[in-house]
Amino acid sequence: DVTRKPIIAGNWKSNLNHYEANLLVQKLAASLTAEQLAAVETVVLPPFTDLRTVQTAIEGDKLAIVYGAQDISQHNGGAYTGEIAGAFLAKLGATYVVVGHSERREYHNESDELINAKNKAAFAAGLVPIFCVGEGLEIREAGNQVEHVLAQVDAGLEGLKTEQLKQIVIAYEPVWAIGTGKTATPEDAQEVCGAIRARLLEKFGAEVADVVRIQYGGSVKSGNIAQIMAKPDVDGALVGGASLDAEEFASIVRFPE
Numbered sequence: 001d002v003t004r005k006p007i008i009a010g011n012w013k014s015n016l017n018h019y020e021a022n023l024l025v026q027k028l029a030a031s032l033t034a035e036q037l038a039a040v041e042t043v044v045l046p047p048f049t050d051l052r053t054v055q056t057a058i059e060g061d062k063l064a065i066v067y068g069a070q071d072i073s074q075h076n077g078g079a080y081t082g083e084i085a086g087a088f089l090a091k092l093g094a095t096y097v098v099v100g101h102s103e104r105r106e107y108h109n110e111s112d113e114l115i116n117a118k119n120k121a122a123f124a125a126g127l128v129p130i131f132c133v134g135e136g137l138e139i140r141e142a143g144n145q146v147e148h149v150l151a152q153v154d155a156g157l158e159g160l161k162t163e164q165l166k167q168i169v170i171a172y173e174p175v176w177a178i179g180t181g182k183t184a185t186p187e188d189a190q191e192v193c194g195a196i197r198a199r200l201l202e203k204f205g206a207e208v209a210d211v212v213r214i215q216y217g218g219s220v221k222s223g224n225i226a227q228i229m230a231k232p233d234v235d236g237a238l239v240g241g242a243s244l245d246a247e248e249f250a251s252i253v254r255f256p257e
């Protein structure tokens with residue numbers, strides 16, 4: 001039997017200035033015990049401009065909270081105005097980086113090829129991608145969600161080494177459930193997360209499939225997290241809106257209780 005440590009990550013999106021970021025991290029730390037933080041890997045994903053503040057708050061108080069960024073450049077530095085290279089994120093103590101969030105796929109036309117390059121750039125900088133996949137409403141209504149998501153998984157993982165595949169976190173986020181208050185049912189989440197794990201098993205074997213953590217994302221809150229986490233192939237959650245409130249996010253992290 002394999003145990004995968006649950007991972008709950010809060011995607012702040014373009015919210016919270018550095019003062020608000022500091023406050024939220026302090027409140028979160030005050031709301032969670034060492035035991036709770038040991039049981040569930042707890043991650044915050046602030047805007048780039050808050051990373052130094054979050055680093056200072058977490059390192060200064062030796063908090064067992066980890067953090068990461070919401071995007072990464074495919075390039076490792078150079079003449080790419082406005083881009084943030086992975087090395088800069090690693091230097092700021094980031095552990096994770098979100099790659100291929102549906103808002104970036106949609107508003108910035110990020111392709112599967114670019115997302116694959118960003119997954120590789122993350123590993124090259126010593127970061128772990130939280131690699132996002134998920135179908136839009138039309139695809140869901142046509143019943144093609146599994147096929148669509150597996151194609152995204154195949155493309156995003158192309159060329160990664162076994163040691164990298166074993167570390168990656170995959171976030172299944174049905175686009176129609178993000179920020180809409182519409183949560184996929186636990187059965188919907190399990191259908192796709194189970195299909196992702198089956199694909200990992202088929203392509204890379206049990207050494208990868210058994211250890212990769214797969215998150216569900218889409219209107220997760222304290223009231224629905226436990227039922228979602230009860231599903232065998234769901235190992236965590238990527239939380240947007242509900243991660244902006246320290247007490248609510250802490251309640252989500254306390255889901256095992």
Ligand code: PEP
Binds near residue numbers: 179181241
């Ligand atoms: C997200 O942005 O990854 C997300 C899941 O958002 P929300 O929880 O607000 O639906």
